[in-house]
Amino acid sequence: MRRYLMWSIGLLAYIVAVFHRSSLGVAGVAAAERLGVGTALLSTLSMAQLAVYAAMQIPAGVLLDRFGSRRLLVAGGVLMVAGQLVFAFAGDIGTAIAARVLIGVGDAMTFISVLRIVAMWFPPRRNPLLVQATGVVGQLGALCSAVPLVLLLRHAGWTTSFLIAAGLSAVAAVLVLTWLRDQPRRAAIRTAGAPAVPDVRGEVVRETVRRELGLKRSWAHPGTRLGLWTHFVTQFSGSVFALLWGYPFLTQGEGLAPDTAALLLSLLTVGGLVMGPAIGHFCGRLPYHRSSLVLGIVGATALAWTAVLAWPGRAPLWLLIVLVLVLTVNGPASMIGFDYARSFNPADRIGGATGIVNVGGFTASIVLIVAVGVLLDLQTAPGAEHPSLAAFRWAFAVQYLLWAFGAAQVYRYRRTTRRRVAADDLALAAA
Template structure:
């Protein structure tokens, strides 16, 4: 294949794989703006509503390491097709059922399919594009993927209120089926015609592969980077932001959905900026991570401490700051790529991807429990005071994540300095350690 033809093929394969991730984000976020309607449809309280998203994200997080191993074995195309089919099945089920247990099972199917998608796209980037383009393309994937959240905000709310629950989620399933068809037609794992599938690894090989990825301090730095930067924006967008804006701040549903859309669009701008900063200052990526974390904590402090309902301009500032959470969390995947060879990039990326979703699960469930405890007796919906107590749970997660980022940043730097020291003979470091990584 000539170089121009390969570049065209790479762009096509990446674009189609990216469309699969856009669809996955749409499926993932479709509950976020329909939470109030879901509570009415299934006759559930805030804590039970939280279990819908918790079940979805718990499966997503639990599957990241197994999916990483499967990705190294079977390649991106098969996992994207399998994941797309699972998400379509989940949305079909969610459209039709009225039983709470079946609805939770539907969200589990969505979580299973979603778990295969993002890291499959990252593996395509690794095999189809030169390494120097990886940081920008990873950020581009994470950023453009959030267009799925745009589709899952105002258009889905409008369709839901105009046509009803079942037609809205049947439409969601149809969009997923379209993305699945294009993946099956266009995506290949590598630029080579033949996919050199690795032999099926035995359990000992899998354990060694995972242990090697985990042993790299940069992998754990990536995990805690993902943990500390993602959860606040993710929980706001996926479930509790819309009820907070509508029930706590008294906004109209369309205005609240528009703020969530603004958050997504701001992320489209923030992603390339974060990627450029990482490319120009690779040794200071952790400073950027801590800056994103601090900005999120500060703006939430102002919003939660504001007497009465926050003014509109402050809520705009809140969503603009939270928009940087997603691009900030993608720095964790750059750490995984830096510290691990391509042969175990799926396993390392899966480990990193666990971090933010574990934190999101904890916060999502905590907010639901606190809302139920803090809502005055006799009220059908939580008030602003209840939301203030609920979102205060974020501070414990920020503190834990920041401490761990500092811990593993220092460990990663010590490893790099030891590998570069000329006075002491050392085994040759992996190629990925050849440049600053923390």
């Protein structure tokens, strides 16, 4: 039971981090009005947050292997508190960007820390399901940033809403600091006999070199890169829809009422809660077919978007619901990338390998967020109240380039990884 308590504490911290990450999705329109910016500048808020998140993944992974989950979760929580406090009082785009940068740095430390808790506290056979559960249950934060945040912004105002958000991170950080432990006591005892790394120049240099070599070995294994491209090709469509452009697309492009659009974003999270465990079970039972599942999900996502974007006029509500239901699988599918990191790296390299994988999807998301914002601005006439449906269609068409490139890389590294695994098995047999 204690292992589930540790996981639950880390999971709560991740739920709060996802809430912060997703809060701009429904606050984007209000942010544009408060800050007096257009779609291109508005996209810089999400871009700055995600760019810092992606850039911090590998450094955060190295820090995680060095300092453990508890310290990084507390540090991340404090940074997100600071970010939401600044965002609550932001009155210009520069201050708002600084706030989202702080949130991005704190967020970058959170998810990989929770995955390390799973790796340290649970046996390997349970990892695929628990990684999926972490990713999916964490999306409750996105659910809370949909309808509840819309209502809070409407009735309490901007500053009060984001002060409450800052308070959530403070509570989570205190819980982590008070109750969380990095690993079971027996694991701690096994390592207690090892001499501590002294604060001596030679020892510090050797420790640094060891960690750098571990990171290089993680990157050198094609399985880690398969995880990175899996995360790249599966995450961006659903993520960008939830983080920023889904709400404007549904309300301004497709003409849905704000409450209906918020409910659809909530459905995005609820569907993931259902699909995540199913995908985790599949990966645990059929690990050699994970990449086939990934490619199938990418194809289904592209097909659903094609139906919506090619529909003459505004798409009917049922078709938009179908699109959202397909997008619900994107998040759980991206978790398969972390399962690859765990499969092909030892425990002492899991932080760095997870950080490498996590760069993929957020890099693709940054590219899509910026591209959509720029294309919307280019196609929106000066003085227009908002972009047209046609502008949204052309902007979202950028996704096809990312899908094609990412799927090709998944196929490439699937073949390379299978050859490496076969060679390793032969080497073991020869030994």
